Amino acid sequence: MKDIVLKVKNLTKRFPGVTALDNVNFELRYGEVHGLLGENGAGKSTLVKILYGIYTPDSGEIYIDGRKAVITSPIDALKYGLALVSQNPQLIDKLTIAENLILGLTKLGLMTPIRKIYGKLRELSEELGTEIDPNIEVWKLSYTQKQLVEILKALLLGAKVLMIDEAATLLPSNEKRRFYEFLRKFTLKGGSVILITHKISEALEVSDRVTVLRLGKVVGTVRPNEVSIDDVRMMMFGERIKEVSYYTEEQIKVLVRNKVVLDVKDLWVLGDHGTYAVRGVSFKVHRGEILGIAGIAGNGQNELVQSIMGLRKVVRGRIIIDGHDVTNRDTAKVRKLGVGYIPDSPLKHGIAPDGSIEDNIAMLPCIAKGIVRWSYIRSLARKLISEYDIVTPSTKTPIKLLSGGNIMKVLVSRELSIARKLLIAYNPTRALDEATAIKVRKMIKRKAWEEGTSVLLVSEDLDEVLQLSDYVAVMNSGKFVSLIPKERIVREEVEKLMVVK
Amino acid sequence: MHITVVRRVKPLPLGNVLIPSLSIITGILLASLILYLLMNIPPSQFFTYVGEGFVSLETLRDFILLTILGTALIISFKGAVWNIGAEGQITMGMLAAAYVALFTNLSSSPILGKITMVVLALILGGAWGLIAGVLKAYLSIDEVASTLIMNYIAYYILNYLVRGPWKGKHTYGYIRTDLIPESVCFSTLPIRGITITYEEILLLIVTLVFAYVLLYKTALGVRIRILGSNPEALKAAGVNVKLLIITLLTISGAISGIVGAIQLAGYLHRISYPIETHTPYLGYTAILVAWLSMLDLRAVPIIAFIIGSLNQAGRLLQIAGVGGIAVTYLFIGTILMTFTILRVFSEYKIKLIKG
Numbered sequence: 001m002k003d004i005v006l007k008v009k010n011l012t013k014r015f016p017g018v019t020a021l022d023n024v025n026f027e028l029r030y031g032e033v034h035g036l037l038g039e040n041g042a043g044k045s046t047l048v049k050i051l052y053g054i055y056t057p058d059s060g061e062i063y064i065d066g067r068k069a070v071i072t073s074p075i076d077a078l079k080y081g082l083a084l085v086s087q088n089p090q091l092i093d094k095l096t097i098a099e100n101l102i103l104g105l106t107k108l109g110l111m112t113p114i115r116k117i118y119g120k121l122r123e124l125s126e127e128l129g130t131e132i133d134p135n136i137e138v139w140k141l142s143y144t145q146k147q148l149v150e151i152l153k154a155l156l157l158g159a160k161v162l163m164i165d166e167a168a169t170l171l172p173s174n175e176k177r178r179f180y181e182f183l184r185k186f187t188l189k190g191g192s193v194i195l196i197t198h199k200i201s202e203a204l205e206v207s208d209r210v211t212v213l214r215l216g217k218v219v220g221t222v223r224p225n226e227v228s229i230d231d232v233r234m235m236m237f238g239e240r241i242k243e244v245s246y247y248t249e250e251q252i253k254v255l256v257r258n259k260v261v262l263d264v265k266d267l268w269v270l271g272d273h274g275t276y277a278v279r280g281v282s283f284k285v286h287r288g289e290i291l292g293i294a295g296i297a298g299n300g301q302n303e304l305v306q307s308i309m310g311l312r313k314v315v316r317g318r319i320i321i322d323g324h325d326v327t328n329r330d331t332a333k334v335r336k337l338g339v340g341y342i343p344d345s346p347l348k349h350g351i352a353p354d355g356s357i358e359d360n361i362a363m364l365p366c367i368a369k370g371i372v373r374w375s376y377i378r379s380l381a382r383k384l385i386s387e388y389d390i391v392t393p394s395t396k397t398p399i400k401l402l403s404g405g406n407i408m409k410v411l412v413s414r415e416l417s418i419a420r421k422l423l424i425a426y427n428p429t430r431a432l433d434e435a436t437a438i439k440v441r442k443m444i445k446r447k448a449w450e451e452g453t454s455v456l457l458v459s460e461d462l463d464e465v466l467q468l469s470d471y472v473a474v475m476n477s478g479k480f481v482s483l484i485p486k487e488r489i490v491r492e493e494v495e496k497l498m499v500v501k
Numbered sequence: 502m503h504i505t506v507v508r509r510v511k512p513l514p515l516g517n518v519l520i521p522s523l524s525i526i527t528g529i530l531l532a533s534l535i536l537y538l539l540m541n542i543p544p545s546q547f548f549t550y551v552g553e554g555f556v557s558l559e560t561l562r563d564f565i566l567l568t569i570l571g572t573a574l575i576i577s578f579k580g581a582v583w584n585i586g587a588e589g590q591i592t593m594g595m596l597a598a599a600y601v602a603l604f605t606n607l608s609s610s611p612i613l614g615k616i617t618m619v620v621l622a623l624i625l626g627g628a629w630g631l632i633a634g635v636l637k638a639y640l641s642i643d644e645v646a647s648t649l650i651m652n653y654i655a656y657y658i659l660n661y662l663v664r665g666p667w668k669g670k671h672t673y674g675y676i677r678t679d680l681i682p683e684s685v686c687f688s689t690l691p692i693r694g695i696t697i698t699y700e701e702i703l704l705l706i707v708t709l710v711f712a713y714v715l716l717y718k719t720a721l722g723v724r725i726r727i728l729g730s731n732p733e734a735l736k737a738a739g740v741n742v743k744l745l746i747i748t749l750l751t752i753s754g755a756i757s758g759i760v761g762a763i764q765l766a767g768y769l770h771r772i773s774y775p776i777e778t779h780t781p782y783l784g785y786t787a788i789l790v791a792w793l794s795m796l797d798l799r800a801v802p803i804i805a806f807i808i809g810s811l812n813q814a815g816r817l818l819q820i821a822g823v824g825g826i827a828v829t830y831l832f833i834g835t836i837l838m839t840f841t842i843l844r845v846f847s848e849y850k851i852k853l854i855k856g
Contacts, residue, residue, distance in 0.1 A: 056505070056852060072505040073505070309737065311736060311737060330739075330741060331736060331737065331738075331739040331740075332739040332740065332741055333739075334739065335738070335739030336739070341737060343737055348731070348733050348734070349733050349734055349736075349737045350734055350737065351731070351734055352727040352730040352731040352734050352735075353730060353731065354726075354729070354730035354731075355723075355726060355727050355730055359723055359726060359727060360727075362720060362723040363723055363724060363727045363734070363735060363738050363740070364738045364739070365720070365738065365739050365740055366739070368720040368723065369720050370719060370720060371714075371718055371719055371720075372718060372719060372720050372722075372723060374718075
């Protein structure tokens, strides 16, 4: 068949303790957006990583344009026109965007003038509808911005199949809309897209067909107009989905909430560029209250969070947690007050990939001091594993062998379990499947409402912020441009405030 | 047919045993080949000496000292902090022990004297590690360079003392200190041909138990391991990483310092000038022990025994008039080189793909 660009036949891949892919068959047509859905650890990332030559399959075959293809490295994959935009951006931090792109562009030849690349880059980023300065070093970019660069890289390489692994999930909705429009244009020109996302509704909206994976097996391939969201949920999670639902207001116990837990006064913090990233921010979070910060990535949210955690120097202003002045005090002091922290880049700042789940729990000074009681740590690890359905062969398995979503679960569950006074969370449900994401949001709510933990929630996912927060602050260019109580939130207003210059 | 190199999801089964063993065997074979080609030493003669190294009672001393040093180094290496300065830390330990033995009244009491010697050796060895730790933690000075440089500072301090203020009265023209009082010399086991002492066996056991508890039972141990994997995550968890680096290098240096006390009180009994040619460079050899043990504490004594035996074989070759100390370095070089190459296989595999 001429119209099939990519065909996967009986693909199997085993990892120690789990079968990530079990006899998977999959077809991608020219000009289609093909959604790939499944809960964390279902095998979605494994499949695209095999197609991109990062993993080699244990058995099975890949056909491209009807011819058998052997893909053993990303270089091979790119030769076949397959490009992956992954959950974790694969860019070199010390180089600028342009330099990173040039590195990937062996196709253009060594002698291509840089001006030409700039031109092409500008053309593409206009098409994508994002502003990008090619001379910025990559380490200064936020996670979302890095992923945009990845997408640009794939496009510059002239990929005919774009594999997008969660890369679009956290784009602000107006950028996301433009991004999906762009994908549409790309498919109209004959390109094909494999889209991995946890947002079922989005997948159904933009995909021509959707394939659902569960525990490494294909459950089925459907057309969006033939199924409902609930049908797809059943395919993804089976019976488990029925257990998850949001708290209703009636179930929530109202606490005494007059005590200020986090008090930030006129905070000024420098960013990596040497200019102020946080410009005079003041706010209070009371006991049991959730303050959500909405904003486009890179408007000072990360710097704000880091300075509260004692990971970045405060130039001016005060940070008071539970009555203790922690301005420019070290992280140990902040943590001792009972603060949980889910950082922006979980793999870098949250967990140690070589360590086991037990090690990653015992590394926290608030859990283990002096002699470690491993039996206690193990029982804690088991509790988190069963509570959050973490897929792992054992509590001693190195974290790096788990799937992206499961790694995130370890981090989130650990931090939730230690946040007594305050939880500071940056994109807490990134890379989590819908069922787990709902569970985590529910846990955050429960922490706040039942245990009185205060929460500072930064999320690039506006839905998440709106769902959870008692107050929503909109952060733009280092300032809080607005602080709105839950009852008075209008989504469109918030979005407007996020982008206004 | 394609040949590709693929990263292993799970390290090679038994790799931690297979790779060091293969490295040692290949390394010895390579060394014998080089000696045959360069110096015309017949392999049969060479292997006789190697075999003798393994059964020689003299080997026991190297075995004990290398085990202690290897332990000191894996504590640091596990945290991805590369302490190359065991030599300097040993030297400072020796200096400390010599000071107690030669210039204090404590040497009149055997037990108190010996304990003070060891404790002061711990402190000075530790201080030598601490300096490198502070430089790394607060000024980001690479510990590989600083610990290496500090080896020479330690040598020269001790050499200065031996040539000047510490020079002995009864040295027959040699530049060296007097013998330390017999009361503080460690007591050799009463078996013919054995040169090890009760005290060093005790110190070996204490060191191993200490390291085991530290690495596997304490929060500090967990943090040392995590430091080697992701220091940023430790910072965010609220661990003082600067203090951790300093602690780590201090502990590593302190344990190395003990070896200086053992060398002095166990068999040297005096310090001769220049110090660096009167000790067998065990501080460097221990780096090999730490690497070949794959940073696994249980493997340290085994590897220490093998390397100690090869060290002894080198010495026997030297006595037999074939080659000098260079022969020992040849072993270290060929084994470490083979190991570096083979180690790749524990992380990667080579796959043949048909089609």
